[in-house]
Amino acid sequence: xxxxxxxxxxxxxxxxxxxxxxxxxxxxxxxxxxxxxxxxxxxxxxxxxxxxxxxxxxxxxxxxxxxxxxxxxxxxxxxxxxxxxxxxxxxxxxxxxxxxxxxxxxxxxxxxxxxxxxxxxxxxxxxxxxxxxxxxxxxxxxxxxxxxxxxxxxxxxxxxxxxxxxxxxxxxxxxxxxx
Numbered sequence: 001x002x003x004x005x006x007x008x009x010x011x012x013x014x015x016x017x018x019x020x021x022x023x024x025x026x027x028x029x030x031x032x033x034x035x036x037x038x039x040x041x042x043x044x045x046x047x048x049x050x051x052x053x054x055x056x057x058x059x060x061x062x063x064x065x066x067x068x069x070x071x072x073x074x075x076x077x078x079x080x081x082x083x084x085x086x087x088x089x090x091x092x093x094x095x096x097x098x099x100x101x102x103x104x105x106x107x108x109x110x111x112x113x114x115x116x117x118x119x120x121x122x123x124x125x126x127x128x129x130x131x132x133x134x135x136x137x138x139x140x141x142x143x144x145x146x147x148x149x150x151x152x153x154x155x156x157x158x159x160x161x162x163x164x165x166x167x168x169x170x171x172x173x174x175x176x177x178x179x
Contacts, residue, residue, distance in 0.1 A: 030058050030156075031163030033108045034073075038066035043078030046145065047102075050152045051075070058156070069109035073159075077103040078151075080144055098140060099123040100147040104155060106162065115162045120154050122147045 037060050041048035052062045055073075063070050081099045100122045106115035124143045 029163065030055075030060060030159055031114070033114065034060055034071045034106075034159065034163070036061045036063055036069065036109070037071045037073050038063045039073050039075075041075040041078060043075070047075065047078050047148050047151065050148055051155065054152050054156055067109075071109055071114070072107045073104065074106075075102065075104040075155075077101060080147075082140075095125060095127055097123050097125045098143045098147065100144070100151055102151050102155070106159065115158065118155075118158055120151055122150050122154070 037055060039048065039052055039055070039062055041051065051073075055062055066072055079101050081101070083097045083099065084095070100120075102120045102122075103117055104115075104120075105113070105117045108114050124147060126139060126143060
């Protein structure tokens with residue numbers, strides 16, 4: 001009886017996951033011209049590490065130096081900023097937004113622009129507790145790490161789209177802001 005209950009529970013869970021549209025995230029299908037990439041990131045070292053790891057997971061060889069036949073993924077801007085959103089009594093800030101602004105472009109091994117300059121803006125809001133300064137610093141670090149992860153995924157989605165629709169990508173985006 002207990003075994004039947006377990007099997008029924010597992011079946012119900014599987015059915016619920018398939019019904020809600022849940023799918024495991026797959027690696028990005030990048031264009032063949034990106035089989036070898038030289039990555040240049042100005043700013044966060046975490047962004048460079050995570051982007052390089054994600055590219056390698058998508059069967060891309062990340063090269064130390066550029067050259068003929070090696071695509072160039074350039075990330076000249078990757079910055080964080082904070083902004084106060086609300087203030088409580090006695091002019092005490094109670095809510096912040098952490099923002100990440102990133103710009104990148106992609107050229108193939110022959111210098112042809114595959115993806116013109118793209119802009120990605122991400123933000124995350126959080127409540128500030130003035131009695132827990134250590135916890136707030138750790139929270140901001142976690143938020144920044146999460147924003148980097150989201151930015152890497154947004155870059156990969158755009159690279160994949162550029163491979164699937166090269167004419168539209170070379171023409172430039174209609175809107176380059178991310179919510």
